[in-house]
Amino acid sequence: MKKIRYAFVVASLYWSVAQPASTAFVNVNVIPMTSEIVIESQTVIVSNGTIDSIGDVADTAVPGDAIIVDGTDRYLMPGLAEMHGHVPGRSSGNLDRVLTLYVANGVTTVRGMLGQPSHLLLRQDIQENNILGPRLVTSGPSFNGRSVTSPEQAARMVAEQHAAGYDFLKIHPGLTLVEFNAIAAKANELGIRFAGHVPEDVGVQRALDAGIATIDHLDGYMQALLPPHEDPSGGLSGFFGVFIADQTDLTKIPAMARATAAAGVWNVPTESLFEHVTLQAPSPDEMARRPEMKYMPAETVAQWRGGKRNILDDDNYVATTAERAVAIRHRLIAELVRAGAGLLLGSDSPQIFNVPGFALHRELEYLVNAGLTPYEALRSGTVNAAKFLETENRFGTIQRGLAADFILLDANPLEDIANSTRIFGVMVRGRWLPRAELDGMLQRLER
Ligand SMILES: [Zn+2]
Structure with a gap:
Protein backbone atom coordinates (compact mmCIF):
# COMPACT_ATOMS: atom_id res chain seq x y z
CA MET A 1 0.00 0.00 0.00
CA LYS A 2 2.82 2.32 0.93
CA LYS A 3 4.52 1.60 -2.38
CA ILE A 4 1.43 2.51 -4.34
CA ARG A 5 1.12 5.81 -2.54
CA TYR A 6 4.78 6.58 -3.30
CA ALA A 7 4.09 5.95 -6.97
CA PHE A 8 1.31 8.50 -6.76
CA VAL A 9 3.67 11.09 -5.32
CA VAL A 10 6.21 10.52 -8.08
CA ALA A 11 3.52 10.85 -10.70
CA SER A 12 1.94 13.87 -9.06
CA LEU A 13 3.09 16.07 -11.94
CA TYR A 14 0.23 14.54 -13.84
CA TRP A 15 -2.96 16.04 -12.60
CA SER A 16 -5.06 13.13 -13.78
CA VAL A 17 -3.34 10.73 -11.38
CA ALA A 18 -5.50 10.06 -8.35
CA GLN A 19 -5.07 12.51 -5.50
CA PRO A 20 -4.91 11.49 -1.84
CA ALA A 21 -8.33 10.94 -0.36
CA SER A 22 -8.31 14.16 1.62
CA THR A 23 -6.32 17.13 2.83
CA ALA A 24 -6.72 18.76 6.25
CA PHE A 25 -5.73 22.33 7.07
CA VAL A 26 -5.34 22.08 10.82
CA ASN A 27 -5.61 25.00 13.28
CA VAL A 28 -5.92 27.63 10.55
CA ASN A 29 -7.44 31.13 10.58
CA VAL A 30 -10.19 31.09 7.97
CA ILE A 31 -11.10 34.22 5.98
CA PRO A 32 -14.34 32.96 4.42
CA MET A 33 -15.08 36.23 2.54
CA THR A 34 -18.78 35.85 3.34
CA SER A 35 -18.33 38.89 5.63
CA GLU A 36 -15.35 40.74 7.05
CA ILE A 37 -14.37 38.14 9.62
CA VAL A 38 -11.49 35.86 10.53
CA ILE A 39 -12.56 32.58 12.14
CA GLU A 40 -9.65 31.42 14.28
CA SER A 41 -8.41 27.90 15.05
CA GLN A 42 -10.36 25.98 12.44
CA THR A 43 -9.77 22.68 10.73
CA VAL A 44 -10.82 22.57 7.10
CA ILE A 45 -11.10 19.17 5.46
CA VAL A 46 -11.08 18.80 1.71
CA SER A 47 -11.96 15.70 -0.24
CA ASN A 48 -12.49 15.14 -3.94
CA GLY A 49 -11.83 18.79 -4.70
CA THR A 50 -14.58 20.02 -2.40
CA ILE A 51 -14.71 21.52 1.08
CA ASP A 52 -15.97 18.62 3.11
CA SER A 53 -16.12 20.16 6.56
CA ILE A 54 -15.04 23.21 8.55
CA GLY A 55 -15.00 23.19 12.31
CA ASP A 56 -13.23 24.09 15.50
CA VAL A 57 -9.83 22.43 15.68
CA ALA A 58 -10.76 20.92 19.06
CA ASP A 59 -13.73 18.97 17.78
CA THR A 60 -13.02 18.22 14.12
CA ALA A 61 -11.64 14.76 13.45
CA VAL A 62 -8.98 14.44 10.75
CA PRO A 63 -9.22 11.34 8.53
CA GLY A 64 -6.29 8.97 9.06
CA ASP A 65 -5.12 9.07 5.46
CA ALA A 66 -5.36 12.85 5.01
CA ILE A 67 -2.43 15.04 4.00
CA ILE A 68 -2.02 17.40 6.95
CA VAL A 69 -1.16 21.06 6.43
CA ASP A 70 -0.27 22.95 9.60
CA GLY A 71 -2.35 26.13 9.57
CA THR A 72 -1.01 27.56 12.82
CA ASP A 73 -0.65 31.36 12.51
CA ARG A 74 -1.64 31.12 8.85
CA TYR A 75 -4.65 32.47 6.97
CA LEU A 76 -6.78 30.54 4.52
CA MET A 77 -8.62 32.63 1.93
CA PRO A 78 -10.45 31.72 -1.30
CA GLY A 79 -8.38 31.57 -4.50
CA SER A 139 -15.44 34.99 -24.45
CA GLY A 140 -15.59 34.22 -28.13
CA PRO A 141 -13.53 36.03 -30.76
CA SER A 142 -13.64 39.83 -30.61
CA PHE A 143 -16.44 42.06 -31.94
CA ASN A 144 -14.62 45.13 -33.28
CA GLY A 145 -14.45 47.60 -36.14
CA ARG A 146 -12.74 45.03 -38.35
CA SER A 147 -14.56 41.79 -37.48
CA VAL A 148 -17.99 43.45 -37.70
CA THR A 149 -19.11 44.76 -41.09
CA SER A 150 -22.85 45.34 -40.62
CA PRO A 151 -25.58 45.03 -37.97
CA GLU A 152 -26.95 41.88 -39.67
CA GLN A 153 -23.55 40.19 -39.81
CA ALA A 154 -22.93 41.18 -36.17
CA ALA A 155 -26.19 39.51 -35.09
CA ARG A 156 -25.21 36.35 -36.98
CA MET A 157 -21.84 36.36 -35.21
CA VAL A 158 -23.64 36.60 -31.86
CA ALA A 159 -25.80 33.59 -32.72
CA GLU A 160 -22.77 31.58 -33.88
CA GLN A 161 -20.77 32.27 -30.72
CA HIS A 162 -23.79 31.48 -28.56
CA ALA A 163 -24.26 28.17 -30.37
CA ALA A 164 -20.54 27.36 -30.09
CA GLY A 165 -20.84 27.52 -26.30
CA TYR A 166 -18.77 30.57 -25.39
CA ASP A 167 -19.57 32.04 -21.99
CA PHE A 168 -19.89 35.63 -23.20
CA LEU A 169 -19.09 38.05 -26.05
CA LYS A 170 -16.11 40.40 -26.11
CA ILE A 171 -16.68 43.98 -27.29
CA HIS A 172 -13.73 45.99 -28.60
CA PRO A 173 -13.48 49.58 -29.92
CA GLY A 174 -14.47 50.59 -33.43
CA LEU A 175 -18.11 49.41 -33.47
CA THR A 176 -20.72 51.87 -34.67
CA LEU A 177 -23.78 52.53 -32.52
CA VAL A 178 -26.07 50.52 -34.83
CA GLU A 179 -23.68 47.58 -34.84
CA PHE A 180 -23.37 47.70 -31.05
CA ASN A 181 -27.15 47.86 -30.66
CA ALA A 182 -27.59 44.89 -33.00
CA ILE A 183 -25.12 42.86 -30.91
CA ALA A 184 -26.85 43.88 -27.68
CA ALA A 185 -30.33 43.06 -29.00
CA LYS A 186 -29.35 39.62 -30.30
CA ALA A 187 -27.30 38.82 -27.19
CA ASN A 188 -30.15 39.83 -24.87
CA GLU A 189 -32.59 37.77 -26.95
CA LEU A 190 -30.37 34.66 -26.72
CA GLY A 191 -29.35 35.23 -23.11
CA ILE A 192 -25.60 35.52 -23.65
CA ARG A 193 -23.73 38.37 -21.97
CA PHE A 194 -21.55 40.92 -23.74
CA ALA A 195 -18.71 42.76 -22.07
CA GLY A 196 -15.49 44.69 -22.48
CA HIS A 197 -14.84 48.05 -24.07
CA VAL A 198 -17.26 50.92 -24.65
CA PRO A 199 -16.95 51.94 -28.33
CA GLU A 200 -16.57 55.71 -28.71
CA ASP A 201 -19.70 55.92 -30.88
CA VAL A 202 -21.71 54.31 -28.04
CA GLY A 203 -20.57 55.96 -24.81
CA VAL A 204 -21.05 54.78 -21.24
CA GLN A 205 -24.70 55.74 -20.75
CA ARG A 206 -25.91 53.90 -23.85
CA ALA A 207 -23.74 50.88 -22.95
CA LEU A 208 -25.40 50.83 -19.51
CA ASP A 209 -28.84 51.12 -21.10
CA ALA A 210 -28.10 48.26 -23.51
CA GLY A 211 -27.20 45.93 -20.63
CA ILE A 212 -23.46 45.50 -21.07
CA ALA A 213 -22.31 42.97 -18.43
CA THR A 214 -18.96 44.51 -17.56
CA ILE A 215 -17.19 47.69 -18.54
CA ASP A 216 -13.48 46.95 -18.56
CA LEU A 389 -20.39 34.55 -12.77
CA GLU A 390 -23.50 33.28 -10.95
CA THR A 391 -21.42 30.52 -9.36
CA GLU A 392 -21.68 31.52 -5.69
CA ASN A 393 -22.75 28.01 -4.79
CA ARG A 394 -19.61 26.56 -6.44
CA PHE A 395 -16.65 28.77 -5.47
CA GLY A 396 -15.54 32.23 -4.36
CA THR A 397 -15.98 31.84 -0.59
CA ILE A 398 -14.89 29.27 1.98
CA GLN A 399 -18.00 27.29 2.87
CA ARG A 400 -18.85 23.63 3.13
CA GLY A 401 -19.66 22.08 -0.25
CA LEU A 402 -17.80 24.64 -2.36
CA ALA A 403 -14.73 24.01 -4.53
CA ALA A 404 -11.48 23.79 -2.57
CA ASP A 405 -9.71 26.78 -4.17
CA PHE A 406 -7.48 28.34 -1.54
CA ILE A 407 -4.51 30.55 -0.88
CA LEU A 408 -2.79 29.81 2.42
CA LEU A 409 -0.99 32.96 3.62
CA ASP A 410 1.65 33.59 6.26
CA ALA A 411 -0.06 36.83 7.33
CA ASN A 412 -3.50 38.45 7.38
CA PRO A 413 -4.38 40.25 4.11
CA LEU A 414 -7.28 42.10 5.78
CA GLU A 415 -4.70 43.97 7.89
CA ASP A 416 -2.31 44.73 5.04
CA ILE A 417 -3.17 43.92 1.44
CA ALA A 418 0.53 43.29 0.67
CA ASN A 419 0.14 40.12 2.75
CA SER A 420 -1.77 38.57 -0.16
CA THR A 421 1.64 37.86 -1.72
CA ARG A 422 2.98 35.96 1.31
CA ILE A 423 1.82 32.66 -0.11
CA PHE A 424 2.61 29.51 1.86
CA GLY A 425 0.69 27.31 -0.55
CA VAL A 426 -2.15 27.15 -3.04
CA MET A 427 -4.97 24.66 -3.47
CA VAL A 428 -6.53 24.36 -6.92
CA ARG A 429 -9.79 22.41 -6.87
CA GLY A 430 -8.45 20.13 -4.15
CA ARG A 431 -4.87 19.79 -5.35
CA TRP A 432 -2.45 21.07 -2.71
CA LEU A 433 0.68 22.88 -3.94
CA PRO A 434 3.01 23.81 -1.08
CA ARG A 435 5.56 26.64 -1.38
CA ALA A 436 8.40 24.32 -2.45
CA GLU A 437 6.32 23.02 -5.33
CA LEU A 438 5.25 26.52 -6.39
CA ASP A 439 8.90 27.62 -6.32
CA GLY A 440 9.85 24.65 -8.48
CA MET A 441 7.15 25.58 -10.99
CA LEU A 442 8.37 29.18 -11.09
CA GLN A 443 12.05 28.27 -11.40
CA ARG A 444 11.23 26.20 -14.45
CA LEU A 445 9.98 29.39 -16.16
CA GLU A 446 12.93 31.61 -15.28
CA ARG A 447 15.12 32.85 -18.06
ZN1 LIG B 1 -7.62 42.96 -22.26
Missing part, protein backbone atom coordinates in the same frame (compact mmCIF):
# COMPACT_ATOMS: atom_id res chain seq x y z
CA LEU A 80 -8.44 34.73 -6.59
CA ALA A 81 -10.25 35.32 -9.88
CA GLU A 82 -8.51 37.22 -12.69
CA MET A 83 -11.56 38.78 -14.31
CA HIS A 84 -9.69 40.32 -17.26
CA GLY A 85 -7.04 37.93 -18.47
CA HIS A 86 -5.75 36.85 -21.86
CA VAL A 87 -5.14 33.15 -22.27
CA PRO A 88 -3.00 31.79 -25.13
CA GLY A 89 -4.48 29.17 -27.46
CA ARG A 90 -4.46 25.53 -26.44
CA SER A 91 -1.49 24.67 -28.68
CA SER A 92 0.50 27.84 -27.92
CA GLY A 93 3.98 27.45 -26.47
CA ASN A 94 3.06 30.14 -23.95
CA LEU A 95 -0.01 28.44 -22.50
CA ASP A 96 1.90 26.48 -19.87
CA ARG A 97 3.73 29.63 -18.74
CA VAL A 98 0.55 31.64 -18.33
CA LEU A 99 -1.38 28.91 -16.50
CA THR A 100 1.61 28.17 -14.24
CA LEU A 101 2.04 31.84 -13.32
CA TYR A 102 -1.64 32.09 -12.44
CA VAL A 103 -1.59 28.98 -10.28
CA ALA A 104 1.66 29.94 -8.52
CA ASN A 105 -0.01 33.20 -7.47
CA GLY A 106 -3.19 31.61 -6.18
CA VAL A 107 -5.35 32.51 -9.17
CA THR A 108 -7.93 29.75 -9.44
CA THR A 109 -10.39 31.30 -11.94
CA VAL A 110 -9.70 33.33 -15.08
CA ARG A 111 -12.15 35.15 -17.30
CA GLY A 112 -10.47 35.02 -20.70
CA MET A 113 -11.15 38.24 -22.58
CA LEU A 114 -10.02 37.19 -26.03
CA GLY A 115 -11.45 33.81 -26.82
CA GLN A 116 -10.80 31.47 -29.73
CA PRO A 117 -12.21 28.04 -30.63
CA SER A 118 -9.38 26.15 -28.89
CA HIS A 119 -10.41 27.71 -25.58
CA LEU A 120 -13.61 25.68 -25.54
CA LEU A 121 -11.59 22.47 -25.32
CA LEU A 122 -9.09 24.07 -22.94
CA ARG A 123 -11.96 25.05 -20.63
CA GLN A 124 -13.07 21.43 -20.60
CA ASP A 125 -9.54 20.02 -20.13
CA ILE A 126 -9.03 22.24 -17.09
CA GLN A 127 -12.44 21.42 -15.68
CA GLU A 128 -11.77 17.70 -16.05
CA ASN A 129 -8.32 18.14 -14.44
CA ASN A 130 -6.41 16.98 -17.52
CA ILE A 131 -4.51 20.27 -17.37
CA LEU A 132 -3.50 22.09 -14.19
CA GLY A 133 -4.81 25.63 -14.36
CA PRO A 134 -7.40 28.08 -13.14
CA ARG A 135 -10.94 27.32 -14.27
CA LEU A 136 -11.61 29.19 -17.47
CA VAL A 137 -14.58 31.34 -18.39
CA THR A 138 -14.13 32.48 -21.95
CA HIS A 217 -10.62 49.43 -18.04
CA LEU A 218 -13.22 52.07 -16.98
CA ASP A 219 -13.42 52.57 -20.73
CA GLY A 220 -15.53 55.56 -21.74
CA TYR A 221 -15.82 57.06 -18.25
CA MET A 222 -13.21 59.77 -18.89
CA GLN A 223 -15.09 60.83 -22.04
CA ALA A 224 -18.38 60.76 -20.13
CA LEU A 225 -16.92 63.21 -17.61
CA LEU A 226 -16.29 65.87 -20.26
CA PRO A 227 -18.52 68.96 -20.12
CA PRO A 228 -21.34 68.76 -22.72
CA HIS A 229 -19.73 71.07 -25.27
CA GLU A 230 -16.50 69.07 -25.46
CA ASP A 231 -16.24 66.68 -28.37
CA PRO A 232 -14.00 63.73 -27.58
CA SER A 233 -13.84 62.59 -31.20
CA GLY A 234 -10.76 63.02 -33.32
CA GLY A 235 -8.77 60.26 -31.71
CA LEU A 236 -6.88 62.60 -29.41
CA SER A 237 -8.20 61.30 -26.10
CA GLY A 238 -5.34 58.80 -25.81
CA PHE A 239 -5.11 55.56 -23.87
CA PHE A 240 -8.46 55.33 -22.03
CA GLY A 241 -8.80 59.10 -22.09
CA VAL A 242 -5.46 59.86 -20.44
CA PHE A 243 -4.91 63.01 -22.53
CA ILE A 244 -8.30 64.60 -21.69
CA ALA A 245 -8.12 64.28 -17.89
CA ASP A 246 -7.63 68.05 -17.49
CA GLN A 247 -10.90 68.81 -19.29
CA THR A 248 -13.12 66.59 -17.17
CA ASP A 249 -15.90 67.75 -14.86
CA LEU A 250 -15.51 65.73 -11.66
CA THR A 251 -18.88 66.80 -10.26
CA LYS A 252 -20.36 64.28 -12.71
CA ILE A 253 -18.71 61.30 -10.97
CA PRO A 254 -21.37 60.56 -8.31
CA ALA A 255 -24.23 60.56 -10.85
CA MET A 256 -22.28 58.26 -13.16
CA ALA A 257 -21.54 55.90 -10.30
CA ARG A 258 -25.23 55.85 -9.37
CA ALA A 259 -26.26 55.23 -13.00
CA THR A 260 -23.82 52.30 -13.19
CA ALA A 261 -25.16 50.81 -9.96
CA ALA A 262 -28.77 51.28 -11.08
CA ALA A 263 -28.04 49.48 -14.36
CA GLY A 264 -26.47 46.55 -12.48
CA VAL A 265 -23.33 46.86 -14.61
CA TRP A 266 -20.00 45.66 -13.19
CA ASN A 267 -16.64 47.36 -13.65
CA VAL A 268 -13.22 45.77 -14.08
CA PRO A 269 -10.91 48.79 -13.73
CA THR A 270 -7.60 47.06 -14.66
CA GLU A 271 -5.74 49.86 -12.85
CA SER A 272 -2.53 47.89 -13.21
CA LEU A 273 -2.77 48.23 -16.98
CA PHE A 274 -3.56 51.93 -16.89
CA GLU A 275 -1.01 52.88 -14.26
CA HIS A 276 1.76 50.67 -15.64
CA VAL A 277 1.32 52.16 -19.10
CA THR A 278 0.60 55.82 -18.46
CA LEU A 279 2.51 56.95 -15.37
CA GLN A 280 5.95 58.39 -16.00
CA ALA A 281 7.33 56.62 -12.93
CA PRO A 282 8.42 53.90 -12.67
CA SER A 283 10.16 54.37 -16.02
CA PRO A 284 9.99 51.68 -18.70
CA ASP A 285 13.49 50.53 -17.74
CA GLU A 286 12.61 50.32 -14.04
CA MET A 287 9.42 48.42 -14.85
CA ALA A 288 11.44 45.96 -16.95
CA ARG A 289 13.62 45.25 -13.89
CA ARG A 290 10.72 44.29 -11.61
CA PRO A 291 11.37 40.83 -10.14
CA GLU A 292 8.42 39.11 -11.84
CA MET A 293 9.68 40.07 -15.33
CA LYS A 294 12.16 37.17 -15.23
CA TYR A 295 9.25 34.81 -15.80
CA MET A 296 8.40 36.35 -19.18
CA PRO A 297 10.40 35.93 -22.42
CA ALA A 298 12.99 38.71 -22.88
CA GLU A 299 11.44 39.78 -26.19
CA THR A 300 8.03 40.20 -24.53
CA VAL A 301 9.50 42.47 -21.86
CA ALA A 302 11.34 44.43 -24.57
CA GLN A 303 8.04 44.92 -26.42
CA TRP A 304 6.38 46.10 -23.22
CA ARG A 305 9.19 48.59 -22.63
CA GLY A 306 8.69 49.93 -26.17
CA GLY A 307 4.92 50.12 -25.70
CA LYS A 308 5.19 52.26 -22.58
CA ARG A 309 7.94 54.37 -24.17
CA ASN A 310 5.62 55.12 -27.13
CA ILE A 311 2.92 56.49 -24.84
CA LEU A 312 5.36 58.65 -22.85
CA ASP A 313 6.87 59.99 -26.10
CA ASP A 314 3.48 60.93 -27.61
CA ASP A 315 3.23 64.65 -28.39
CA ASN A 316 0.00 64.84 -26.40
CA TYR A 317 1.45 63.19 -23.29
CA VAL A 318 1.83 65.36 -20.19
CA ALA A 319 3.05 63.59 -17.04
CA THR A 320 0.92 65.68 -14.66
CA THR A 321 -2.21 65.06 -16.75
CA ALA A 322 -1.55 61.31 -16.53
CA GLU A 323 -1.26 61.63 -12.76
CA ARG A 324 -4.54 63.51 -12.73
CA ALA A 325 -6.12 60.76 -14.83
CA VAL A 326 -5.06 58.19 -12.24
CA ALA A 327 -6.49 60.34 -9.43
CA ILE A 328 -9.79 60.63 -11.33
CA ARG A 329 -9.91 56.88 -11.83
CA HIS A 330 -9.27 56.33 -8.12
CA ARG A 331 -12.23 58.57 -7.32
CA LEU A 332 -14.37 56.72 -9.84
CA ILE A 333 -13.46 53.34 -8.33
CA ALA A 334 -14.19 54.50 -4.80
CA GLU A 335 -17.48 56.18 -5.82
CA LEU A 336 -18.60 53.11 -7.79
CA VAL A 337 -18.14 50.95 -4.71
CA ARG A 338 -19.84 53.50 -2.43
CA ALA A 339 -22.77 53.68 -4.87
CA GLY A 340 -23.13 49.88 -4.74
CA ALA A 341 -21.92 49.16 -8.27
CA GLY A 342 -20.16 45.83 -8.66
CA LEU A 343 -16.38 45.80 -8.87
CA LEU A 344 -14.26 42.96 -10.22
CA LEU A 345 -10.54 42.29 -9.98
CA GLY A 346 -8.64 42.25 -13.26
CA SER A 347 -5.15 43.11 -14.43
CA ASP A 348 -5.23 42.56 -18.19
CA SER A 349 -2.32 40.14 -18.06
CA PRO A 350 -0.21 39.42 -19.98
CA GLN A 351 -0.36 42.92 -21.44
CA ILE A 352 2.23 45.66 -20.89
CA PHE A 353 4.17 44.82 -17.70
CA ASN A 354 1.34 42.72 -16.28
CA VAL A 355 2.79 39.31 -15.54
CA PRO A 356 -0.06 36.80 -15.00
CA GLY A 357 -0.85 36.33 -11.32
CA PHE A 358 1.76 38.77 -10.01
CA ALA A 359 -0.16 41.62 -11.65
CA LEU A 360 -3.36 40.62 -9.88
CA HIS A 361 -1.72 41.12 -6.48
CA ARG A 362 -0.50 44.52 -7.65
CA GLU A 363 -4.07 45.29 -8.73
CA LEU A 364 -5.27 44.57 -5.19
CA GLU A 365 -2.75 47.14 -3.95
CA TYR A 366 -3.90 49.73 -6.52
CA LEU A 367 -7.53 49.25 -5.46
CA VAL A 368 -6.51 49.93 -1.87
CA ASN A 369 -4.60 53.02 -3.07
CA ALA A 370 -7.86 54.11 -4.70
CA GLY A 371 -9.52 54.16 -1.27
CA LEU A 372 -10.95 50.67 -0.84
CA THR A 373 -10.36 48.66 2.31
CA PRO A 374 -8.34 45.45 1.88
CA TYR A 375 -11.59 43.55 2.42
CA GLU A 376 -13.35 45.45 -0.39
CA ALA A 377 -10.39 44.87 -2.70
CA LEU A 378 -10.32 41.13 -1.89
CA ARG A 379 -14.07 40.90 -2.46
CA SER A 380 -13.58 42.03 -6.06
CA GLY A 381 -11.48 38.92 -6.75
CA THR A 382 -13.43 36.37 -4.71
CA VAL A 383 -17.08 36.62 -3.71
CA ASN A 384 -17.86 39.36 -6.26
CA ALA A 385 -16.39 37.30 -9.09
CA ALA A 386 -18.54 34.32 -8.09
CA LYS A 387 -21.61 36.56 -7.86
CA PHE A 388 -20.94 38.01 -11.28
